[in-house]
Amino acid sequence: MIEGLRGAGLKLTPQRLAIVEAFADDPTHPTAQEIFERLRRRLPTMSFATVYTTLDTLAAAGLCAVRALSPGPARFDPNVAPHGHAVCDSCGALIDLPGRAARATAAPPAGFVVRAVETIYRGACARCRAR
Amino acid sequence: MIEGLRGAGLKLTPQRLAIVEAFADDPTHPTAQEIFERLRRRLPTMSFATVYTTLDTLAAAGLCAVRALSPGPARFDPNVAPHGHAVCDSCGALIDLPGRAARATAAPPAGFVVRAVETIYRGACARCRAR
DNA sequence: ATGCATGCAAACTCTTTGCAAACGC
């Protein structure tokens, strides 16, 4: 991901490096708040707004993905390859499904009780493409 | 849906009836704002908060679904059966996929250019079930 | 008559923005 920052012509600031390290290897899809709290210990002057803008910057550069699959804060995903998720109705937790589960063939995560399965197409609608 | 209100022991107020009529047959997944604007003409004293609380009440009674699949305002769906959606990256529009598209077999809507397909499991995670 | 529902405003959560100071390149 750090290579990606450099490749996108973005500056390698201590804040950005710390944010990348804080979630690049984390499969739990932390929120901005959670990432901010992890960093506070090491970089006490870190601003919450910087966490947001940096994550936005990473997402705009295609280096991470923003997941908004349920109400509540957005979750950030270092895995930009298309893949499915199990979403908890009560806490909003996001758990990766293995593989490019375009079809619902992947087994749900251990202990997860499935209430519904749905398919989502992401893309551009006809109206937006017309512009 | 009105039957459902009665069956759930909820009062049939003019506001609730108007809200139900405003989106019960609407496949476009309006936001609370959009529903509110439709009602304003007929019920000028209608409060925006009433729209939210009523939609919450309907959802809690299982009479509609709240869809939060992308950033921005939640969208309300009168179709509570599990089904898939096409989500526009740029405007957030939600378009129904036909059938119980548990598997990605449904054709995308006309004019929609698909960038990615993903599967979502909804349910209860192990941690929440433990409580 | 009773208690749930409404309307209003204010609070709250999550995210973005404006601007001066600081820093990477």
Place this chain on the structure above:
DNA sequence: GCGTTTGCAAAGAGTTTGCATGCAT
């Protein structure tokens, strides 16, 4: 040195809540 990035605070979007009044049952 130049232009981007940071930190802070304030603003903005979206949603929820408290409380007095009103209405369905």
